[in-house]
Amino acid sequence: MNRRVVITGVGVTAPGGIGAKDFWTLLSEGRTATRGITFFDPSQFRSRVAAEIDFDPRAHGLGPQEVRRMDRAAQLAVVSAREAVADSGLEPGGLDPYRTGVAVGSAVGATMGLDREYNVVSDGGRLDLVDHTYAVPHLYDYFVPGSFAAEVAWAVGAEGPTAVVSTGCTSGLDAVGHAVELIREGAADRMVAGAADAPISPITVACFDAIKATTPRNDDAEHASRPFDGTRNGFVLGEGAAVFVLEEREAARRRRAHVYAEVAGFATRCNAFHMTGLRPDGREMAEAIRTALDEARCDPSDIDYINAHGSGTKQNDRHETAAFKRSLGEHARRTPVSSIKSMVGHSLGAIGSIEIAASVLAMEHDVVPPTANLTVPDPECDLDYVPLTAREHRTDTVLTVGSGFGGFQSAMVLTSKGATEREAA
Incomplete structure (x- = not known):
């Protein structure tokens, strides 16, 4: 089966640009979205800069129950998926659910939710024997990365192949690659695929501090990330999500969809x-x-x-x-x-x-x-x-x-x- 796969919808939630349009404006203008960490007090850490998103889930269509249920990374994925489907011109209610699948990449899963809930159940780290009754009722979902894919599938009405791909920092590429293969082999006609991570938490910062992978350039956060520069000294931690609608090429042509690119x-x-x-x-x-x-x-x-x-x-x-x-x-x-x-x-x-x-x-x-x-x-x-x-x-x-x-x-x-x-x- 020689089915070609194209991208017909793009959704992005990234530092400095929520939505694909604002994201591209940031990039094309060469602006940086790196700053001192504001999510928690970073004073004890070697690297105290990050690329954070000014993200209000309610302002982007998530209800109180969804906000309560989902880790921040899952929220970013769902908001991006909804944008991608809208951008594709597909109507969620008009999709063949059994021929529509989901693939979501994530390296560290529900890091922020787990970090927050551990702080609660351990009373700020003072209890060796934690009390689970203080945790949110959906704590189990934080432990199971598959919940990210389930949330996206529910959001877009997909009932086909659904998976999470976790291969470290290549997860976002590999999830889309996996989705492409499912369409090529005929297991699905379209896939909603991408990746999300929200790792800006004390545990993640501490881990990268330990191996000195992140930059200590705390006095100049705006210019701290310097790939390929002779003065570079580590990366800047960030967060975000991007999700795509992938379709079999001939089906996209028949409905005269806007095709961004073929995954060749x-x-x-x-x-x-x-x-x-x-x-x-x-x-x-x-x-x-x-x-x-x-x-x-x-x-x-x-x-x-x-x-x-x-x-x-x-x-x-x-x-x-x-x-x-x-x-x-x-x-x-x-x-x-x-x-x-x-x-x-x-x-x-x-x-x-x-x-x-x-x-x-x-x-x-x-x-x-x-x-x-x-x-x-x-x-x-x-x-x-x-x-x-x-x-x-x-x-x-x-x-x-x-x-x-x-x-x-x-x-x-x-x-x-x-x-x-x-x-x-």
């Missing part, structure tokens, strides 16, 4: 090397890129823009630079590259989907978003990393990649040429 190729690999470390040669990421290109039937020279993982750690940025050179050859030096983490931080499992959203919007507008805060070139990162200001650039085919703890390396090829074919039909 996807591949994921594991380096089987180290929980947090990366080989400097970028071999595993390069292999994922080559496999995704082969599936898309693309030559390296077809890539117009690379949306990098670009976390802002020294080992990741060097690893990626090597992987791009290894997989794309000389074309890597002619291809614009950027990291939106410079503006919206690193939302762990959600960021892969947020970067897919940035990629399809870059194609939609023929604009490459910048790498904010890139002012000091690193000789070891010697590609065209589009510093500071967005660039007008014909963008028909994009490579977006992710790298995650555990050794996960994922790559996806997106092309807008399917949209051109639809419009010409």
Whole structure:
């Protein structure tokens, strides 16, 4: 079965931009949404900056019971899913529920809900033997990441294949890749797929402090995230969600849907090397890129823009630079590259989907978003990393990649040429 899969709806809830339109405005203007942490008192921590969302769930259509029931990450996923379905032009009540599925990625699940409830049942950490009767009645859902997918399925009326994909920081790419495969094999006709994480909590900040992965640049939060810059010293934690409506291409054409892009190729690999470390040669990421290109039937020279993982750690940025050179050859030096983490931080499992959203919007507008805060070139990162200001650039085919703890390396090829074919039909 050779079913091609396209994106017909986009929903984004991200720092500095709730909704795809505001999200793209932030990126195209090169503004940053990083600031000092306000969700809790961070004074005891090494890194005290984050990319937070000014998010009121009630203002975005969630009722009191939904707010009570759902962890913040699930709320972000549901709001994004509703936007994506509305953007696609599909009517939730008109969907064939058994042919519509859901795939949601998340690295750390209901971190904020669990952190908050532990604080309650342990009386602020003073009790060794906690009293569960003080917890919210839906605490079980916080322990089961599958609740995220269930919430999205209920919100859009999907009764087909439903799953959560949790592969660390590649979860957002891998969930969409999983959804694409379900449509290709005929298990579903459309999927609502993406990822959400809301990890800005004391436990998460403490964990990244322990391994010194996050930046200690607390006195300049606005410029703290500096991917590929010679002065970078760690990533900025973020939160967010992005969700898409994926459809079989011919079905989308028949209903004359607006097609953002075709998901032409996807591949994921594991380096089987180290929980947090990366080989400097970028071999595993390069292999994922080559496999995704082969599936898309693309030559390296077809890539117009690379949306990098670009976390802002020294080992990741060097690893990626090597992987791009290894997989794309000389074309890597002619291809614009950027990291939106410079503006919206690193939302762990959600960021892969947020970067897919940035990629399809870059194609939609023929604009490459910048790498904010890139002012000091690193000789070891010697590609065209589009510093500071967005660039007008014909963008028909994009490579977006992710790298995650555990050794996960994922790559996806997106092309807008399917949209051109639809419009010409």
